Structure formats: structure tokens, C-alpha cells
Amino acid sequence: MTAPLLFSVVESPGHPNFSALYRQLGIEERRLPSLRKAIQALKTAAPHWVVAEFFHGFGSNYAGANLSNLDVLLASLQKYAPGARMIVLVEKSQRIYVDKLAERYPLHAVLVQPVAAETLASLLRA
Numbered sequence: 001m002t003a004p005l006l007f008s009v010v011e012s013p014g015h016p017n018f019s020a021l022y023r024q025l026g027i028e029e030r031r032l033p034s035l036r037k038a039i040q041a042l043k044t045a046a047p048h049w050v051v052a053e054f055f056h057g058f059g060s061n062y063a064g065a066n067l068s069n070l071d072v073l074l075a076s077l078q079k080y081a082p083g084a085r086m087i088v089l090v091e092k093s094q095r096i097y098v099d100k101l102a103e104r105y106p107l108h109a110v111l112v113q114p115v116a117a118e119t120l121a122s123l124l125r126a
Contacts, residue, residue, distance in 0.1 A: 003028040005045060006124075007084075009038045009052035011069070014113065015089065018051070021117050025124055035069060039076045046081035049108070049124065054090040056097040067101050074105035087123060089113055 006022055008015075008031045022029040030047070032038040038050070055069045066072065070088065077084050085108035090098055098110050109123050 004048040005030060006049040006051065007032055007038055007041060007047045009035060009050065009073070011035065011053055011055075014091075015053055016113070016115055018117060018120060021121055022124075025121060027124065035073045038073055042076050042080040047084050049085050049087060050077065050081075051087045051089065051120075053113075054088045054094060054098055054101070054110075056094045067097065067104070070101065071104070074101070078105070085109075087111065087120070089115060 004027050006027050006029050008018070008022075008029050010031055010033060019029055019031070030041060030045070032041055035052070038052070050073070052070060052073065057066055057068050074086060077086065086106065087108055088098060088110045090110060090112055092112050095110070095112055098107070101107070102110070111119060
């Protein structure tokens with residue numbers, strides 16, 4: 001039996017390291033340094049979960065109608081891994097913007113940082 005796969009998209013130093021937790025839960029973690037790498041990885045493997053940080057697109061940081069750094073990844077998940085559960089990590093000051101993202105794409109959970117390991121573990125066990 002193969003272990004469930006989790007993509008951990010680590011784009012900033014603020015992304016918590018839950019590698020030990022994932023191992024403890026029997027989850028295979030694939031750490032990816034960027035959203036682009038995560039989208040490339042989706043083409044070869046469908047994860048059960050994706051854990052990534054949310055950054056709101058203030059001004060013209062993101063082209064067109066994108067709200068955040070996660071829009072393109074979430075659209076790619078719908079195509080390549082529609083069963084994947086997206087867990088979004090967000091700073092408290094940016095939490096208000098995640099609801100707009102959730103209107104466009106399915107989000108399994110939104111966790112305000114700092115995230116307790118037990119909180120994440122309960123989501124992954126469910």
C-alpha cells in the first residue's frame with residue numbers, strides 16, 4: 001500500500017515545517033519551492049493534499065483577474081488532481097481576502113498562522 005501524497009509548497013521562510021508530522025502520520029511529503037514547480041509536479045502525480053501559503057495580490061502583483069498567488073495552482077488542481085484537498089495557510093492580516101478565493105475554488109481548510117501541529121494533524125486524519 002502506498003502512502004498518501006502531500007505537496008508542501010514552500011515559497012517563504014514563514015512556511016512552517018511539518019515534515020516530522022507528515023512522517024508520523026504516514027504521509028509522503030513532496031516539498032516544492034514554488035507554485036510553478038508544484039504545477040509541474042501535478043502533471044506526474046496527484047496528491048491527496050496540498051499545503052500552501054496564501055499571499056493576496058495587492059495592486060498589480062498578479063496579472064489579470066487573479067486574487068492571489070494560489071489562483072493558477074487551484075485551477076491546475078481542478079484539471080490534474082480534482083480530488084486533492086487544498087489547505088491554505090494565511091497570515092491573520094490577509095485572512096479577509098481568502099473568502100474571495102474560496103468563492104472561486106474549493107478549499108478544504110484555511111488555517112491562520114501560526115498553525116499548531118495538532119490542528120493540521122486533525123485535518124489530515126479526517
